[in-house]
Amino acid sequence: MxxxxxxxxxxxxxxxxxxxxxxxxxxxxxxxxxxxxxxxxxxxxxxxxxxxxxxxxxxxxxxxxxxxxxxxxxxxxxxxxxxxAMVLGARLDGHIVQGHVDQTATCQNVEEKDGSWIFTFTYDASLNNVTIEKGSITIDGTSLTVVDSKKDTFSVAIIPYTYENTRFNAYKKGTTVNLEFDVIGKYVAKLMKLNT
Missing domain, CATH: 2.40.30.20 (Elongation Factor Tu (Ef-tu); domain 3)
Structure with a gap:
């Protein structure tokens, strides 16, 4: 975990x-x-x-x-x-991440916004993974909050610290990244599918 x-x-x-x-x-x-x-x-x-x-x-x-x-x-x-791996009893500063990648995504756009960056990614929506605005997403292991969510596209905002201390400074249009969708959201989606 x-x-x-x-x-x-x-x-x-x-x-x-x-x-x-x-x-x-x-x-x-x-x-x-x-x-x-x-x-x-x-x-x-x-x-x-x-x-x-x-x-x-x-x-x-x-x-x-x-x-x-x-x-x-x-x-x-x-x-x-x-x-x-996290230590039991320590703060959970990000969100629950399993380290089990659900699928990859492709960086579509990087936009500098006066001291921060907006990164937009697309992914194969046919695999039934979803994002929601203000929900959690893990990109290459980095816990982030979704800014904008569409069926097969989402954006995240990156602050300077994250940009400088993760792989985000190397991403450009076409870069492939690993996605792990929020585990709670995955269970909810599965339960809804079972009940329909």
């Missing part, structure tokens, strides 16, 4: 394909605090630490993960949003 509050950015140091799996080695300031078997969200995808080195650690993404997320598009040198 995560909160969607990004702790730091990591950098992809090595990518190794083995069968259908992709081993991703990442350098980050979190490395001294990590241990093998620990869950860490990478651009919103919960992956298990499988190896530790002095300044980097490795996680493995299976084919299903690569098919449903943007992790297969990573290159050496790319920055990755990182968050360790």
């Amino acid at each position: 995560f909160t969607g509050i990004i702790e730091t950015l990591g950098e992809v140091k090595h990518l190794k394909k083995e069968g259908e799996n992709l081993h991703i080695t990442i350098a980050s300031g979190l490395n001294p605090e990590l241990k093998i078997d620990q869950s860490v969200a990478h651009n919103g995808v919960c992956l298990t630490v499988v190896a530790l080195e002095n300044d980097a650690y490795t996680v493995t993404a299976i084919q299903e993960t690569l098919d449903k997320t943007s992790l297969g598009e990573l290159n050496v040198g790319d920055k990755v949003n990182l968050e360790r």
Whole structure:
């Protein structure tokens, strides 16, 4: 379980394909605090630490993960949003995030607004995921509030701190991102579908 509050950015140091799996080695300031078997969200995808080195650690993404997320598009040198699992009893500053990506979206527009930015994304609405204005959405692991919501499009407003300390400063038109829709909203939508 995560909160969607990004702790730091990591950098992809090595990518190794083995069968259908992709081993991703990442350098980050979190490395001294990590241990093998620990869950860490990478651009919103919960992956298990499988190896530790002095300044980097490795996680493995299976084919299903690569098919449903943007992790297969990573290159050496790319920055990755990182968050360790939440600690029970700590504040939940973002919202409840599972680290289970529902689908990807494409950045359609980036608009600078006198000290902040509005990012607009489109996604495949046929998968029955929805956003609502003022509702929560997770983009590459970052907990955000939806500003504008349409059937297959939504926008979020990004403050300077988030812009500077997450991957948002690298997004441009055409960038693919991971989406995790609000878990409470997903359960409500499922219950409504069952009752119709």
